[in-house]
Ligand SMILES: Nc1ncnc2c1ncn2[C@@H]1O[C@H](COP(=O)(O)OP(=O)(O)O)[C@@H](O)[C@H]1O
């Protein structure tokens with residue numbers, strides 16, 4: 025119910041009731057209806073803005089509309105079936121799916137390469153320093169997983185630290201309050217934390233375990249099936265985006281577009297981009313294979329699934345095969 | 357022995373007696389039979405009225421008087437149909453009263469005009485509610501405003517008027533419906549003495565000129581004697597009729613009569629009825645115990 | 660009466676001066692805190708990082724911590740850092756906010772097709788308008804009914820009392836599922852946030868109508884629907900209007916959550932986004948715009964009220 029279009033919607037409704045012929049028209053129009061994709065404030069997803077602004081979807085002959093959301097609002101909208109696809113992490117795709125918003129991950133956009141962090145207060149230099157101390161994370165979310173991964177690598181267990189559950193948005197205040205020695209947060213909240221607690225530094229980041237968190241374009245299974253050809257075109261456009269951003273010649277323009285999307289200066293935005301490893305199609309193909317561990321989307325998703333069940337995010341393991349379909353990425 | 361002091365309130369001059377005979381020959385407008393009212397409240401039941409019997413003849417002016425809390429307002433509200441009664445009958449022209457109706461007009465003590473309507477529209481309200489056309493209502497309103505002397509203020513809002521003028525509007529508003537009986541609950545209670553005296557004379561003038569019966573509640577003895585043909589004296593807890601007094605003061609009434617023997621005799625009787633021995637204070641009153649400390653120099657005396 | 664005649668009226672002038680003063684005083688405090696270094700300035704803005712490894716130019720550090728690091732650097736014979744007193748990032752100075760305010764309206768948005776600030780604002784105003792309108796269309800009649808008829812109040816008010824404590828934003832996902840991702844759910848949040856308070860407040864206002872007025876009307880022959888439309892409604896109208904003005908202000912407070920539901924849009928989304936990247940000058944500029952709009956609307960509505968309800972004396976007292 026867009027305000028501006030209320031009257032026109034009513035009018036349309038009216039004519040459709042009066043003229044059944046128009047209904048036939050609307051069905052044929054349905055086929056060409058734009059794919060509706062929700063995206064939000066994460067560098068790997070803001071990257072789509074380049075293709076939007078450059079008109080590359082039109083060039084590729086695929087009608088799309090991108091809708092800008094707050095991250096959790098975008099998953100709500102997807103779960104409610106109001107958009108055809110949404111950008112999210114592979115772990116969140118499982119969480120959303122378990123709650124009823126099933127999806128197919130048609131492609132990888134990036135993996136977090138340092139943008140997810142465990143940040144220690146001044147003086148805390150490594151994961152080992154956390155032993156016996158309090159650490160704040162948003163339980164069941166990616167930073168929780170990141171912390172467990174870091175603890176494991178350092179030869180420690182979850183029980184070696186005391187976890188404090190807090191909203192990711194509130195992490196800057198959590199660390200500043202001095203009640204905890206470390207927090208987990210992603211960008212830009214991680215940067216905000218370090219700004220507000222000078223001397224605080226990342227002690228473990230997603231760069232230490234590439235592939236811990238993959239970001240994907242998750243598509244409604246029905247749409248993935250019916251509009252397969254269109255989705256493949258979307259995947260192809262992504263490759264163009266990655267090239268444009270990674271090419272030093274065009275990068276400044278790309279960063280300008282992305283920075284404008286979130287309303288900051290390009291200088292502010294550039295460092296955030298560095299913490300995100302955008303994946304070209306060729307790179308993605310190597311990751312979108314069966315396998316264990318963090319090097320593959322299958323392995324990473326399996327770990328995320330186990331983590332989610334272990335932390336009671338949902339009750340029973342998800343059928344990963346229904347979420348994973350590499351054929352879009354591998355299509356010629 | 358001075359005949360003035362020995363005069364009883366029961367003694368009526370021949371004129372007055374003849375007048376009461378005439379009144380008693382007129383038809384009864386209002387008849388109240390064995391009326392009782394109990395309020396159920398959180399503190400329990402309160403018997404506000406018990407066994408009230410009286411009747412009012414056409415074009416009679418009856419005052420109801422009694423100590424505060426004796427049920428005067430309850431009585432008049434039952435007559436107006438704003439309150440239900442728990443026992444007995446109220447008959448208007450022989451028919452039982454059910455809810456408010458335009459055969460009874462009411463004037464309240466407090467601020468009862470519609471503040472959002474001009475004076476004229478306030479008066480037009482009744483006729484319009486009763487299905488009269490706008491023009492008819494306006495014509496009637498003008499007529500009645502003229503009668504109470506407020507035609508010049510037809511377009512003013514109530515808040516622009518003085519207290520006396522507001523009550524004039526309220527009277528006009530009640531009379532425009534041409535009720536059989538005009539019920540007035542301490543209508544002049546909030547006015548200053550001068551305005552109040554003026555309003556009393558004005559009310560008598562109106563009453564003389566139109567076919568209306570008046571039931572008037574007051575706690576002011578002078579007012580009751582000055583206005584009434586008969587005074588219904590109530591006592592409290594529960595409210596019961598103590599006595600019905602036929603006022604021996606001859607008509608037409610003038611303020612000069614306040615010192616007449618009949619007037620004084622009647623007032624003496626009323627005082628006797630209403631303030632017999634000092635009533636025991638209510639519990640609330642007893643709880644208030646002023647404790648005065650002297651704030652001034654001991655030499656600085658005012659008495 | 661001419662405007663000039665009005666202004667020369669000394670009472671009015673005094674009032675206007677006080678009105679201006681009520682704005683100037685906080686501005687003065689804000690300026691003092693911003694420009695006079697020794698008043699607050701709990702932070703140090705690093706100008707020379709010196710030998711401290713994590714210091715960067717422009718970084719804000721607690722004063723104590725800065726002094727600590729200076730002492731440490733001196734001990735260790737490292738290059739000394741330098742800095743100047745500063746306020747925390749969330750308290751920008753008036754001139755910074757003024758500048759952000761100006762550029763917000765004059766500089767086109769960097770992103771292609773992105774809305775101008777005033778377009779975002781207009782979008783928000785529309786959300787508020789529709790949300791408040793829908794809420795009022797339901798809430799005002801319900802409130803009047805509940806205030807007039809005890810049975811109706813007993814039937815509706817307990818649930819409404821309960822429901823008004825439920826946080827409106829929690830219905831975001833549900834609203835999206837039913838109403839889509841655009842303005843529908845946002846309007847719904849405004850409605851949910853406003854409606855229940857509205858019913859209770861208006862019911863209360865209705866109850867406060869002088870009982871004598873209703874009784875007088877009844878003795879004059881008014882009953883049923885006419886009693887409602889010709890007496891109760893006009894009787895409470897000035898107070899109802901005042902309630903609505905206050906409620907309209909509340910509706911604005913729900914905007915900030917409403918605009919995070921569904922697709923992000925509008926002025927408060929702009930505020931959230933700018934706060935996330937710590938551009939507090941923009942945040943304050945936008946907050947001020949909302950303040951100006953809200954206050955301006957209320958002034959206009961107040962003036963309108965005086966014209967609409969010439970009999971209402973509560974207005975004279977202000
Ligand atoms: N609505 C009510 N509920 C309970 N008690 C009432 C109510 N109205 C009046 N009363 C009680 O009935 C008695 C008579 O009241 P009222 O008729 O107002 O007296 P008056 O008008 O003579 O001062 C008082 O004791 C009063 O407390």
Ligand SMILES: [Mg+2]
Nearest residue numbers: 428429430542
């Ligand atoms: Mg009374």
